[in-house]
Amino acid sequence: MSANAALDVPEKDQPLRDDIRLLGRILGDTVRSQEGEAVFDIVERIRQTSVRFHRAEDESARHELEDILKSLSPKQTVRVVRAYTFFSHLANLAEDQHHIRRTRAHALAGSAPREGTMAHALDEARKAGLTSEQLHSFFKTAHISPVLTAHPTEVQRKSILTVQMDLARLMLQRDHGPMTPEEEECNLEGLQRAVLTLWQTSLLRDTRLAVIDEVSNGLTFYDYTFLRELPRFYAALEDRLRVDDPSWKTDELPSFLRMGSWIGGDRDGNPFVTAPVLSQAMRMQSTKAIEFYLEELHALGAELSLNSRIISVSEPLRTLAERSPDTSDHRLLEPYRRAIAGIYARLAATARTLDGMESARHAVGDAPPYSTPQELRADLDIIDRSLTVNGSAALARGRLRHLRRAVDLFGFHLATIDLRQNSDVHERTVAELFAVAEPEVRYAEMTEDERIDRLLAELETVRPLASPHIAYSEETTSELAILRTAADCRRRFGTDAVVNCVISKADGVSDILEVAVLLKEVGMLHPQDGTLDLNIAPLFETIEDLRNCARVMDRLLSLPAYRRLLDSRGGVQEVMLGYSDSNKDGGFLTSGWELYKAEIALVEVFRKHGVRLRLFHGRGGSVGRGGGPSYQAILAQPGGAVQGTIRITEQGEVIAAKYSNPEVGRRNLETLAAATLEASLLHPDEPAPSQAYLEAMEELSAHAFKAYRGLVYDTPGFEKYFWESTVIGEIANLNIGSRPASRKKTTRIEDLRAIPWVFSWAQCRLMLPGWYGFGSAVKAWLDNRPADGMKTLRAMHAEWPFFRTLLSNMDMVLSKSNLAIASRYAELVSDPALRESIFNRIRTELEDSVEMLLQITEQSQLLERNPLLARSIRNRFPYLDPLNHVQVELLKRHRSSDSGEQIARGIHLTINGIAAGLRNSG
Known part of the structure; x- marks a missing residue:
């Protein structure tokens, strides 16, 4: 496949261009040898025609494309789709390798530390006059946790990832100095074998994933990145602190950055997450951790061949x-x-x-098991101290240092599994328990005040509501079973195994107290001493919930009984904010603004009550779900919202892109830590922007909300337009997740999950959830403003990180949108009048949004200030666009009488390829 790029390639980007050309050539040769010259020629012809259409919406190119695609047999179509899909995957690999290359180049040149690194954050802290004591205090209390989730947009198969990791290794070899002719030939053959393996491997799963399959997929990234790279991150940070400050007293930092997971514990709308699944997920996690420790111990034993005739050892080591x-x-x-x-x-x-589990290598003899991971760590510490005090400190700084940190980080549980359930389920469960135990208590009919009083009274008693002699409904039985399993996991694998209980659709104090009552039922809340074993975290998702969340938390924190429980958790209350559903509910601009205001209000409420706030950001990979660069997003939080603690979801759609490559993965983890440090120590009480900015944002949000709701919820026929002009129906049937696309068996937008909603708009290249309403909002606001209105907006962009980040994310999304391609999807709508009416509204809004964005940011074109992404788009879109054109043709066939297994397979392949090509917007 040809892989031409723009001619004006900066010298530093030439290696990327060369890599893309090399991989494209190998893929093209593979297509030729495996499928024949005719298929290769079709692939190239489609690419060239697609480029013509992309650049100028050339109508002749449109018709030529349609003619080519209509002439293809289903089998030919699948081959073409696979070629373009694999090119997207290969381009991603080349870009990741280029990021690694540029990072190394900066390090070798002795460049100043770049934003997003701990070195930069520490430099900024020193410049700001922060003392070692302040840094000590930060690391002692910090809590940072990326939480892996599984959602029906993760389209990567483990088999494909494995081959891609081999390709990444071979590409890395090419960067490590000149190769001999023999080494060059060996490397090239390795690349060719890997690409051939990719071509001969299925991109798709033949069956729908079960939850346990999702657990297994999630564990893959511990092999790639987390188990090894997190300990290295800590070691590098500790060494940096000692270099920066020779008086630094702490040899070892607390493990403030730890992994979390929803996979196996998130049962909101997923009936397949059960008590046995949670138990199996925890066992699988534990096995992954312990297998790693055993392998490292075996290697460590090979390394430490020290002879007691030559060296001395400590008495504890001798005893061991x-x-x-x-x-x-x-x-x-x-x-x-x-x-x-x-x-x-x-x-x-x-x-x-x-x-x-039986270890791969049998132990030399029998020995008692460890009761806790702390016991294992204590034995490793004995080795460490003995080496250190007997002249072998250098030997303690290698594998042993990393293993000790790994045991501290991952214990016997690997990652904390969060429990999540919808508040409606909790309500029904508690209502049934009351109905059986005390029939006169009609919980479901109570007011909010009555419920709070009744739940508080229940929390004071030690007697259980549930009886082992009564048969409850399937739902109640399941809820109690999974909570009992969570308690058992904590006993077996350690208290870090399950720490958090997240409540979806929380909108009142009773939602939190209901969970407290259920935890009491299974022995994780102790009335006699007023202690609580889990954090109870309400999730506020809709626009209305975000507006009310501070009021709810104020009332909750005013309850002495709850405050007593909270004190037993260290006086920290977690609150989760939902980006995806608030966006689907109110649109991009309003969602972002209401989230920002909610954080400000929560900070004030928590300060009033003297409680520490930990925010859990339910962000997605795509901008329409709160995604975008993590570093800027964290720094754009309002003053006081971070406070050294933050949890962020890492969605299934981006986990592979962020964490399959070890170096890229470590950089992403480091970015979270660096941004949290900067936001906490350098901007802890940064004042809010001027009142004029707040008022302007409030008005802009109101206009955007009206425009978005007017289209999505108030326009007759919009639901039909959405289902016919996107791949939502096909996504619902794709075997890529265990969770249904909708909460109910309807086609209503209200019932659709936010994830497939955003994913579908990305597939048709409109990205509507990431910008709709902005253009008309700005225009309406300017119409009611004096002549300096644009000057105000430009000042907001220059001075306010929140507004600047909002527009930067929109810039990215708009650059990946394509009206010409989207118009082809609009042709799928069966009602011509509906199609024309709605698409023209979308077209006008998109054009207005681009115009207003460019005026405010004072750019002449999109991504003018983001050359890296502009380069990425330039490299990949000639190979991404054809997939959209093929997808449209396949959808036409699929929805007519001309459908079959090959057509459905082709659609699924295009979904995979487009998602790979769009990366964080897919």
Whole structure:
């Protein structure tokens, strides 16, 4: 496949261009050899025609494309789609490698640390005059957690990821200095084999994923990135702190950055997440962690061949070695190896006890299992101290250092699994428990005040509501079972195994207290001493809920009984904010503004009550779901909203892009930590922008809300337009997730999940959730303003991080939108009048949004200030656009009588390829 790029390529980007050309050529050769010259020629002809259409909406190109695509057989179409889809994946690999290359180039040149790195954050802290004590305090109390989720937009198969990792390794080889002719030939053959393997591997799953499959997929990224790169992050940070400040007293930082997961615990709308699934998910996680420890211990034993005739050891180390079941004469004078063999034996016994797992390498003998990961860490610490005090400190700074940190980070549970359920389910469960235990209590009919009083009274009693002798409904039985399983996981795998209980659709105090009552039922809330084992986190999702969340939390924190429980959790209350549903509810601009205002209001309420706020941001990968660059997003939070603690969802649609490559993954983790440090220490009480900015934003939001709601919810026929002009129906049937696309069996926009809503608009290249309403809002606001209205908006963009980030994200989304391609999807709408009416409204709004964005940002074109993304789009869109054209043709066939397995497969392949090409907007 040809991979020509623009001629004016900066010198620093030439290697990227060369990589894309190389991979494109190998893919083209593979298509030629596997499918024949005719298929290759079709692929190239479609690409060239698509480029003509993309550049000028050339009508002759449109008709030529339609003619080419109509002439293809289903089998030919699938081959063409696979070619373009794989090119998108290969372009992603080349871009990731280029980011790594540029990072290394900056490091080798001794460049100043770049934004988003801990080095930059620490430099800024020093410039601001922060003391070592202030940094100590930050790290001691900080809590940062990316939380992996599984959603029906993750289209990557593990088999494909494995081959891509091999390709990434081979591309990295090419950057490590000149190769000999033999090495060059070997590398090229490796690339060719990997691309051939890709071509001969199915991109699609043949069956729908089960939840356990999603758990397994999520664990893949621990192999790639988390288990090794997180310990390296801490080691590098500790070393940097000591270099910056020789008086730095702390040798080892607290583990403030830890992993979380919703996979296996998020049952909101997913009936397949059950108690057995949660239990199995935790066992799988535990197995992953312990297998890693065992492998590292085996390697560590090979490294530490130190002989006691040559070195001294500490008394605790000697005791550890003597307790070991390793009595071989060959290792009699190798105390470290004997000690490690004993640790290995105990850990292998732990694996059998916890997970029923037999280690790949059998232990040298029997030993008692560890009761807690802290016991394992204590034994490793003995080795560390013995090496350090006996002249072998350098040996402690390698594998052992990383293993000790890994045990501290991952324990026997690997990652904290959050529980999540809808408040309606909690309400029905509590109502049934009351109805059985006290029939006179008609909980479902009570007012909010009556419910609060009744729930508080229940929290004071030690007697349970539920009885083991009564058969409850399937729903109530399931809810109690999963909570009991969570309690069991905490007992078996450690208290970090399950820490948080998230309540979807929370809109009142009773929603939080209902969960407290259910936790009491399973022994995770203790009335006698007023302690609580889990954090209860309400999730405020809709525009109305965001507007009311501060009032709800104010009332909750005013309850002495709840405050007592909160004190047992360290005086920290978590609140989750939903980006996806608020966007679907009110549009991009209003969602962003209401989230910002909600944070300000929450900060004030929590300060009033003297409670520490931890915000959990339910962000998606796409801008329409609150996505966008994490660094800018965190720094754009209002003053006081971060406070050293933050949790952020990492959605299924972007996990592979962010964490499959170890170096890219570590950079993403570091960015979260760096942004949190800067937001907490450098802008902790940054004043709100001027009142004029707040008032302007309020008016802009009102106009945008009216425009968005007017189109999506108030326009007759819009629902029909959406279902016919996008791939939503086909996405609902794609085997890429365990969760249904809609909450109910309807086609109503209200019932559709936010994820497929955004995903569908991305597929047809309109990205509507990421910009709609902005253009008309700005125009309406300017119409009621004096001549300096645009000057005010430009000042807001220059001075207000929130507004600047909002517009930057919109700039990205609009650059990936394409009206010409979207017009082809509009042709799928069966009602011509409806099609013309709605598409023309969308076209006008998009054009107005682009015009207003460029005026405010003072750019002559989109992405003028983001050359990296502009380059990415220039490289990939000639190969992405054809997939859209093919998808339109396949949808026409699929929805007519000319449908079949090959057509459906082709549609699913285009969905995969477009998502790969769009990356964070897919």
